[in-house]
Amino acid sequence: MESLAVAGTLRGREGEGTRMDKVNLGRAFASFAEHWSPRIVGDVNDMQVKVAKLQGEFVWHHHDQEDELFLVVTGRLVMRFRDREVSLEPGELIIVPRGTEHQPFAPEECHVLLFEPRSTLNTGDMENERTVRTLERLA
Amino acid sequence: MESLAVAGTLRGREGEGTRMDKVNLGRAFASFAEHWSPRIVGDVNDMQVKVAKLQGEFVWHHHDQEDELFLVVTGRLVMRFRDREVSLEPGELIIVPRGTEHQPFAPEECHVLLFEPRSTLNTGDMENERTVRTLERLA
Numbered sequence: 579m580e581s582l583a584v585a586g587t588l589r590g591r592e593g594e595g596t597r598m599d600k601v602n603l604g605r606a607f608a609s610f611a612e613h614w615s616p617r618i619v620g621d622v623n624d625m626q627v628k629v630a631k632l633q634g635e636f637v638w639h640h641h642d643q644e645d646e647l648f649l650v651v652t653g654r655l656v657m658r659f660r661d662r663e664v665s666l667e668p669g670e671l672i673i674v675p676r677g678t679e680h681q682p683f684a685p686e687e688c689h690v691l692l693f694e695p696r697s698t699l700n701t702g703d704m705e706n707e708r709t710v711r712t713l714e715r716l717a
Numbered sequence: 718m719e720s721l722a723v724a725g726t727l728r729g730r731e732g733e734g735t736r737m738d739k740v741n742l743g744r745a746f747a748s749f750a751e752h753w754s755p756r757i758v759g760d761v762n763d764m765q766v767k768v769a770k771l772q773g774e775f776v777w778h779h780h781d782q783e784d785e786l787f788l789v790v791t792g793r794l795v796m797r798f799r800d801r802e803v804s805l806e807p808g809e810l811i812i813v814p815r816g817t818e819h820q821p822f823a824p825e826e827c828h829v830l831l832f833e834p835r836s837t838l839n840t841g842d843m844e845n846e847r848t849v850r851t852l853e854r855l856a
Contacts, residue, residue, distance in 0.1 A: 600811045620812045622784045645761045672739045
């Protein structure tokens with residue numbers, strides 16, 4: 579675990595405000611501890627790149643308009659669908675199409691990179707104590 | 718390097734046509750050898766996820782409308798801008814904003830994940846022998 583001072587410097591060159599600075603995923607993950615609370619690390623047109631730490635079972639939900647990509651960086655993610663589940667190891671990704679009910683489940687802590695439209699709410703059609711409306715931006 | 722028989726099965730479950738199958742990046746990279754010829758591995762709304770092998774110097778170009786994300790999976794990528802360059806190691810990403818001239822340079826072979834609008838042409842405003850208009854789809 580890196581110190582907060584180091585972790586606070588996610589970009590390649592400190593103090594620059596452009597999006598042309600790089601993001602180091604290890605430092606991004608080291609900069610926060612909460613589960614199920616995605617952080618924004620960049621924008622690509624109207625999509626956002628996020629990092630999240632997952633552990634345990636999330637709520638069943640779907641997104642009406644948004645496809646959602648999960649790329650496992652460390653740990654293991656089980657994506658449950660109503661009729662089956664897919665287990666993902668580091669270096670594996672899955673795209674959950676809009677309208678598809680899913681429940682992410684991480685048997686142990688899992689770090690994921692997310693690509694999804696800016697409009698995506700983490701809990702989709704469900705609103706509960708896990709809903710995060712305003713995401714922190716790391717880069 | 719995996720055999721082509723293995724490499725041909727990129728999805729979690731063979732023979733299924735949905736996008737809910739996973740993509741294994743190692744197998745995706747093992748399934749082709751050409752440099753500077755991105756392969757599509759998925760769609761997220763109007764964006765595409767691509768994998769590419771880079772080696773050497775690409776052409777200077779920009780994209781008028783498209784931001785472009787490069788995530789280094791293996792190797793090292795140097796993203797050159799007109800006024801500086803950024804060196805990226807595995808686990809590091811950079812987003813090149815639309816309109817920004819850039820030249821990717823890979824001192825040795827480098828494997829990258831790309832995330833960009835479907836409309837993105839690999840050589841941007843430049844058309845030459847490296848332009849690839851129709852990309853192969855791996856998943």
